[in-house]
Amino acid sequence: MVLDDKTGAMKEKKLKKVTKKSLRTMQRTRQHHPVRNEARIIKYGAKGFGRNIWLSTAATAVMAITLIILFITVVASVILTSTAEMMKDKIDITVYLKPGLSEQILDNLETIIRNDPNTKSVEVSNSEEEYGKFLKENEDSDEIISVLDDEMKALMIAKMQGTMRIKVYDVDDLSSIKKIVEEDIYFRDYVDKEKAPTYDVNQAEIATITSWARIARTGGIILAAVFLVISILIIFSTIRMAIFSRREEIYMMKLVGAEKGFIRGPFLIEAEICGIIAGLIAATVSYFGFEFLAPRLANYGIDVTVIVDILESNKLILVYLMFVGLGIVIGRLSARLAVSKYLNKA
Amino acid sequence: MILLDSVTKKYPGDSSPALDSVSLHIEPNEFVFLVGKSGAGKSTLMKMITKEEIPDSGKIIIGGIDLDYVKKRHIPGYRRRLGVVFQDFKLLPRRTVYENVAFALEIAGMSGREIRRIVPKVLELVDLLDQAKKFPYQLSGGQQQRVSIARSVARQPKILIADEPTANLDKLTTQEIIQLLKKINDFGTTILVTTHNENIVNNLQKRVVTMKDGKIVSDQKNNGFYKLDGSSTTKAPTRPVQIPGHALKRQQIMVNDVTKEQRKSSRKEVA
Numbered sequence: 001m002v003l004d005d006k007t008g009a010m011k012e013k014k015l016k017k018v019t020k021k022s023l024r025t026m027q028r029t030r031q032h033h034p035v036r037n038e039a040r041i042i043k044y045g046a047k048g049f050g051r052n053i054w055l056s057t058a059a060t061a062v063m064a065i066t067l068i069i070l071f072i073t074v075v076a077s078v079i080l081t082s083t084a085e086m087m088k089d090k091i092d093i094t095v096y097l098k099p100g101l102s103e104q105i106l107d108n109l110e111t112i113i114r115n116d117p118n119t120k121s122v123e124v125s126n127s128e129e130e131y132g133k134f135l136k137e138n139e140d141s142d143e144i145i146s147v148l149d150d151e152m153k154a155l156m157i158a159k160m161q162g163t164m165r166i167k168v169y170d171v172d173d174l175s176s177i178k179k180i181v182e183e184d185i186y187f188r189d190y191v192d193k194e195k196a197p198t199y200d201v202n203q204a205e206i207a208t209i210t211s212w213a214r215i216a217r218t219g220g221i222i223l224a225a226v227f228l229v230i231s232i233l234i235i236f237s238t239i240r241m242a243i244f245s246r247r248e249e250i251y252m253m254k255l256v257g258a259e260k261g262f263i264r265g266p267f268l269i270e271a272e273i274c275g276i277i278a279g280l281i282a283a284t285v286s287y288f289g290f291e292f293l294a295p296r297l298a299n300y301g302i303d304v305t306v307i308v309d310i311l312e313s314n315k316l317i318l319v320y321l322m323f324v325g326l327g328i329v330i331g332r333l334s335a336r337l338a339v340s341k342y343l344n345k346a
Numbered sequence: 347m348i349l350l351d352s353v354t355k356k357y358p359g360d361s362s363p364a365l366d367s368v369s370l371h372i373e374p375n376e377f378v379f380l381v382g383k384s385g386a387g388k389s390t391l392m393k394m395i396t397k398e399e400i401p402d403s404g405k406i407i408i409g410g411i412d413l414d415y416v417k418k419r420h421i422p423g424y425r426r427r428l429g430v431v432f433q434d435f436k437l438l439p440r441r442t443v444y445e446n447v448a449f450a451l452e453i454a455g456m457s458g459r460e461i462r463r464i465v466p467k468v469l470e471l472v473d474l475l476d477q478a479k480k481f482p483y484q485l486s487g488g489q490q491q492r493v494s495i496a497r498s499v500a501r502q503p504k505i506l507i508a509d510e511p512t513a514n515l516d517k518l519t520t521q522e523i524i525q526l527l528k529k530i531n532d533f534g535t536t537i538l539v540t541t542h543n544e545n546i547v548n549n550l551q552k553r554v555v556t557m558k559d560g561k562i563v564s565d566q567k568n569n570g571f572y573k574l575d576g577s578s579t580t581k582a583p584t585r586p587v588q589i590p591g592h593a594l595k596r597q598q599i600m601v602n603d604v605t606k607e608q609r610k611s612s613r614k615e616v617a
Binding site: 015016018019020022023026027033036037040044048051052246248249251252253254255256257258259260262 | 396398407409410411412415416419420421422423424425426427428430432436437438439440441449450452453454455457458497498
């Protein structure tokens, strides 16, 4: 005891010195064996998972389900977006040209249209090529083939318009192309006045698809974000309930002198184990579920290639890692929040 | 070993302080009973020692450590130096007896080999070696308390404090626990036990400190006739309170005040 018997008073300075020294020694012993500590934390985390098997199972199940919902949202958004993109890609503007234009003129027309920044690709075909297409489209139809003799062919080629199919980057803004087709001196002469270019006809269709694509993209992102928040909340409250039932335990450990990290550790490990298992379950269920659904969706003309490509390549392991990683992150985060509530009390 | 110097603590919302300028000095290797009714301030005093509560004023020095300097980050390390036993045992419910005792050593960062060496020894001391693999709920109250004691002494602390260790136990097990504490005291550990049970106090003739309304009202060597209401304390020789300096003066004045009051009240009773 740090007391001076003669004066009967404590020697403040000496007491302070001794106290500080003891505290320093205490701090040193605390940081002595990080590896040993970590091993114990993992051991007790794994044991705790087993001993709380019902709560662990419940937490894992909730986590797996939310992860699957999350997966579905993301996949739906991707599929919708890519389907919309695909449909948009199919849209082209057809400009009908006067029949029997020479290659030279067609090339010039193509160059002019290609110079427009909105043009993605241009495909020009003259009257003969159009006739070839016509033949090909109707090769199964005997009735049509049978009436086509040479005379008929010459007549058709003479009457058939050459076409120019233009694909554009921005379907919404066709003004520049419209301007060229209508006002360019070259085009004015060679565009067939009897059959109007199709951009007006396609306008309504283009608008719907564009808006769908936009909805799919932004809606998908929003929905995925909302589901992510919801799943974190659900998992968080499940884990918090699991930890709430063990708050006494946390308090006891604190009273016996356990460091915060040592108390928190096993809880985090338990949550991480839940996360890993939930991630594996969710990834497997999602994988087989999608394998089952993909061909059926494809039948409806929905573009599933992006997802199928990922799931059938060796990127599948990435998908698994993502699920497990997400499980671990969400589990650890929720457990940390839940534990610290009781850990920082008292 | 344990020194409290005019420690005062008032909980917010309470009209009177839970501890009112309490001074107490316990020498190394002493066995002290802290007796008082519930609400007398015993538990608050214990919480001061474990640094669960911080005094409003006054100084606390435990085993050469001035608690003023014990910051939040030091608390776990500081608590590991104390042995603490609780009324409700506070065992970890999901861990076996063995693991509960080992936990105290693991948090101190001991090696597995040391733990495997020490835990069986400690369990043998409390006579529970054959129950090592059981969980707390499979044990009786007395057994659980013995596990709790084993856990607290496993680190061989110089100080063991026990807050109502026998309150939840029957008479026979109470004796067991007290004898066990005495055995630990014989090994050289300073022990502070709170209780409101006169029988245990009288059974073991050790120093008894009585608290009432947040004050220490008597501090004496027990002669076997201790009564909680103080009626038989006149027979016992009053032990001089060994608190150095100004704390000593205050303590003496307080003790004198109370004895005067007690005399008055006993006179009234006679009349």
